Amino acid sequence: MESVAGLACTICGAQYEADEVAYVCPRHGDDGILDVVYDYNSVRASLTKQALAASQRRSIWRYLPLLPVDADLALRLAQGTPLGSVGWTPLYDASRLASSLGIRWLGVKDDTCEPTASFKDRASAIAAVKVREQGAEVITTASTGNAAAALAGMCAAVGQPNVIFVPRSAPEAKVAQLLAYGSTVLLVDGNYDQAFDLCLEVAREFGWYNRNTAYNPYMSEGKKTAALEVCEQLDWQPPDWIFVPVGDGCIIGGIHKGLQDLVALDWIDRVPRLAGVQAAGSSPLVDAWERGLEGWQMEPVEAHTVADSICAALPRDRNKALRAVRETDGVYVSVADEQILEAIPTLARECGVFAEPAGAAAYAGLVQAVESGIVRAEDSVVVLATGSGLKDITGAKKALRDKPLIVAPTLDSVRKALARTG
Ligand SMILES: *Cc1c(COP(=O)(O)O)cnc(C)c1O
Numbered sequence: 001m002e003s004v005a006g007l008a009c010t011i012c013g014a015q016y017e018a019d020e021v022a023y024v025c026p027r028h029g030d031d032g033i034l035d036v037v038y039d040y041n042s043v044r045a046s047l048t049k050q051a052l053a054a055s056q057r058r059s060i061w062r063y064l065p066l067l068p069v070d071a072d073l074a075l076r077l078a079q080g081t082p083l084g085s086v087g088w089t090p091l092y093d094a095s096r097l098a099s100s101l102g103i104r105w106l107g108v109k110d111d112t113c114e115p116t117a118s119f120k121d122r123a124s125a126i127a128a129v130k131v132r133e134q135g136a137e138v139i140t141t142a143s144t145g146n147a148a149a150a151l152a153g154m155c156a157a158v159g160q161p162n163v164i165f166v167p168r169s170a171p172e173a174k175v176a177q178l179l180a181y182g183s184t185v186l187l188v189d190g191n192y193d194q195a196f197d198l199c200l201e202v203a204r205e206f207g208w209y210n211r212n213t214a215y216n217p218y219m220s221e222g223k224k225t226a227a228l229e230v231c232e233q234l235d236w237q238p239p240d241w242i243f244v245p246v247g248d249g250c251i252i253g254g255i256h257k258g259l260q261d262l263v264a265l266d267w268i269d270r271v272p273r274l275a276g277v278q279a280a281g282s283s284p285l286v287d288a289w290e291r292g293l294e295g296w297q298m299e300p301v302e303a304h305t306v307a308d309s310i311c312a313a314l315p316r317d318r319n320k321a322l323r324a325v326r327e328t329d330g331v332y333v334s335v336a337d338e339q340i341l342e343a344i345p346t347l348a349r350e351c352g353v354f355a356e357p358a359g360a361a362a363y364a365g366l367v368q369a370v371e372s373g374i375v376r377a378e379d380s381v382v383v384l385a386t387g388s389g390l391k392d393i394t395g396a397k398k399a400l401r402d403k404p405l406i407v408a409p410t411l412d413s414v415r416k417a418l419a420r421t422g
């Protein structure tokens with residue numbers, strides 16, 4: 001926290017002290033999403049590549065000087081709890097997939113193995129520290145499921161009361177996860193966007209700390225840790241591309257922020273191109289990018305997709321999400337639900353990573369980008385696998401044509417069944 005210089009509005013650039021505004025730029029209201037600004041000289045004084053190489057902290061907390069939290073408090077809360085296990089996820093060398101796609105190298109960043117089984121733990125871990133810093137009694141969020149589960153899990157880890165707003169359409173497994181962690185769960189009879197607005201209103205009314213994606217400027221700071229990790233895991237030689245599934249746009253905005261931090265520190269000399277992947281039925285950012293619109297010019301769409309975690313009518317972090325792709329000479333692509341579903345068994349079989357639909361969407365986007373010549377044979381690519389397949393078994397089942405073989409409990413029956421499969 002010592003290295004945080006302030007907050008800057010993503011629309012007007014106005015700068016504020018960290019304790020001067022709560023969440024958004026007062027001039028721009030809920031649209032005035034803020035960037036966290038660092039004093040990189042101060043970061044450099046306490047974080048070096050050498051220190052990182054020797055660090056025993058195999059979690060996001062290895063990057064503490066680049067995180068907007070009270071370091072002592074964070075370490076105290078993380079000590080011996082799941083909060084201490086967030087991040088530093090594996091980056092697999094997916095050589096079979098790379099050769100079938102015909103590209104030079106493919107890495108799969110596996111966030112299915114986070115403590116609550118999604119990428120959202122990176123942000124919620126920060127939130128679980130922030131609420132203590134602020135001294136609020138309750139923390140709240142609205143979510144399609146994973147941000148909620150992540151917040152619930154991180155709160156359970158440190159004994160923090162929390163209230164979660166989820167749309168009624170959220171997958172059962174995700175709601176079960178919330179209840180298991182002991183959260184107060186409000187199932188909102190409406191969509192995610194309505195749950196989000198309701199959560200903002202309730203938090204204001206009751207003085208709760210608000211984790212809502214985009215609205216809370218610190219969530220992208222948690223999400224940026226994946227970019228820091230990818231670069232460190234590749235010995236500070238970033239890939240040509242990073243493919244990111246995009247709903248609200250907080251992950252892709254965070255990845256961009258992490259890369260900007262590393263450029264400012266002079267730790268990388270080249271920024272990967274960011275590819276944002278949206279589901280065709282929920283692709284307002286693809287549309288805005290193609291038409292050259294700014295975030296504040298975007299209108300809500302009717303959003304429908306099998307990938308519930310990237311279903312967003314009006315992406316909350318649209319300013320950062322558009323900027324991430326524009327400033328890195330990246331692309332936005334949309335993929336049909338069938339392509340997303342197909343990517344689930346492909347990733348599972350060819351790389352051993354079982355992802356939920358949104359978690360496999362980035363890979364589906366890569367397949368399409370290779371087919372359309374956007375990604376070329378000489379390119380190296382990292383794909384984010386953002387959530388576990390166990391989160392949404394109904395989704396996974398839609399993707400599977402194979403059926404289990406039913407056998408009698410005899411050797412003969414097994415022989416016959418195997419013979420039938422060839
Ligand atoms: C939230 C989520 C995303 C999308 O992240 P945004 O910040 O909303 O763009 C992708 N995949 C999974 C599994 C998620 O939970």
Ligand SMILES: [Zn+2]
Pocket residue numbers: 009010011012013014025026027028032
């Ligand atoms: Zn502003």
